[in-house]
Amino acid sequence: MRWLLAYLFVSGALYFIVTHFPLGPVRTVPPSMFDAWTPILPATVPLYLSYLLVMPVLVWLGRKRDWLLPAFFAGALAAIACLVSHLFxxxxxxxPVAGSGWLAWLHRIDSPLAALPSGHVALPVAISVLLAMLRERSAWFFAAWSALLMLAVLTTGQHLFYDAACGAAVGVLAGTATAVLLRMRVDLRSMAMILVEWLCIVVTLRVALAAGDWRLYPLAFAIIATRQHALFILYHDAAHYHLSRHRRSNDFLINLAIGVPGTVPIEFYRPLHLAHHRHVGTALDPERRFLYQDQPWRFRPLDTIALARQLLGDASMLNTLRTMRAYRKAGGQFVRPTGPLLAAAIAWGAIVAMLACLCSAQTLALLAALWFGPLFTTGVLLQKIRSFAEHSGGPDVTPGWGDWTYSWRVGWLGRLFIWPYHINFHLQHHRNPNTAWHALPSEVRAGDRMLPSSGLPALLWSGARRKPCASRGNRAP
Structure with a gap:
């Protein structure tokens, strides 16, 4: 149900934007000869509106079926692809006709915008294609619904033949892509969250570019930084092969999602991270050897000046350069290209080449600033604060705490900025690294300590007033 509500909110918000605030010149789709032959039937308006029930009915029919998640993913992928197309x-x-009766009412609540491709067609087609590939009998039901909606979008005059045909093509591609992901043994929960984070970034970039107002850029900067940070949490999960059980697929997809555009291929990060799991809190821990080298942080609260130096160094790339220098001095080697890394790099090369053809030099410079600026400054700061929170102090330093690895009770602000995707359950993650992010709450045991997020300042700053540090319980916050 939460997935359904989230989908309805996100798709509804995007649909409102694209039908009320077009972010570029609007192109009118000309009618074809097929449209000239299509009758306008006001009585089909209710059928047109039945689109609103497709996802709720899917959830109801599949509530106890294994095919629900992939079918939901395919439909959402198709709908979001259409909405992103309308954004750009x-x-x-x-x-075709002046509205009267049912049509007049439909024209008042709907818009002639967001025409090509038709999401009304793409979503049910994607579901029916995916279910057909899974050989589920429900495919016939959704295929019939798809056909009726194809007719309804034409007989209400809300779409043209070309809109419906392109929507069907998007649906076929989305359903097929989902089937391919299943064949690659991809965790669709993780893949969905990667797509949601990228959707947020893409929408932010599009709005910032369309507005062209420098006063909006700091807000865009902050949003992109938090979503990059969230992508790196999913990247961390993929370091343990939780994105796909097929290892080459896992590495290709996560390099495509953030490894290559984030300038940290998974092949470079994984050996260091697995060594961190083996040696956490010891002199061999890569975080101690490299991440905090030549910096004020020593796993203890800092005074005001030292903490300011630490955080400014993280936000200005100085500490990143110190980490890289420490790694090279220790004889560390940067990663050799692998098949998954090369494939992801080629894909991003194609994306950049396409952007170079479509955008002006000024737009490209702004896109680069809005991506790499947050990545190397605010994003680094967020990741560093999270790292402080995960492995601070150690035994006998934080009162009542007997481990190097901490878990936190967090609210929605903590999840948004510091601890997305259950990374606050870090003690549980270290205890069982084979558990994917979405199952970590089930790893909480009776008696596991949880630090309150309000205690984070005291963990970082010696001048903060200390609060009760840990609580016990077996409930996820």
Whole structure:
């Protein structure tokens, strides 16, 4: 149910934007000869509106079936692909007749914008294609619904033949792509969250570019930094092969998602991270050897000046350069290209080449600033604060704590900025690294200590007032 509510909120918000605030010149889709032959039937308006029930009905029918998650993923992927297309390439139709009765009411609540491709067609087609590939009998039901919606979008005049055809193509591609991900043994929960984070970044970039107002850039900067940080939490999960059980697929997908654009290939990070798991808190821990080298932080609260130096160094790339220098001095080697890394790099090369063809030099410079600026400054700071929180103090330093690895009770602000995707259950993650992020709450045992997020300042700053540090319990916050 939470996935359904999240989908309805996100898709509804995006649909409102693309149908009320086009972010570029609107292109009118011309009618074809098929549209000239299509009758307008006001009585099909209820059928057109039945689109709103597709996802709720899918959830109800599949509530106890294994196919629900992949079918839901396919439908959401198709709908979001259409909405992103409308963000970048706004289109509209000219209504073939003046509305009256049912049509007049529909014209008042709906818009001729967001025409090409038709999401009304793409979503049910994607579901029916995926279910057909899984050989589920429910495919016939959704295929029939898809056909009726294809007719309804035409007979209400809300879409043209070309809109419906392109929507069907998007649906086929989304359903097929989902089937391919299943064949690659991809965890669709993780893949969905990667796509959601990228959707947030893409929408932020599009709005910032369309507005062209420098006063909005700091907000865009902050949003992108938090979403990059969230992507790196999913990247951390993929370091343990939780994105896909097929290892080459796992590494290709996570390098494509953030490893290559984030300038840290998973092949470089994984050996260091696995060594961190083996040697946490010891002199062999890579975090002690490299991450905090020549910096004020020594796993103890800092005074005001030292903490300011630490945080400013993290936000200005100085500490990143110190980490890289320490790694090289220790004889560390940067990663050799692998097949998954090369494939992801080629894919990003194609994306950058396409952007270079479509965008001006000024737009490219702004895109680069809005991506790499947060990545190397605010994003580094967020990741460092989280790292402080995960492995601070150690035994006998934080009162009542007997381990190097901490877990936290957090609220929605903590999840948004510091601890997305259950990374606050870090003690549980170290105890069982084979558990994916979405199952970590089930790893909490009776008696596991949880630090309150309000105690984070005292963990960092010696001048903060100490609060009760740990509580016990077996409930996820």
């Amino acid at each position: 390439w706004p289109t509209a139709i000219v209504w």
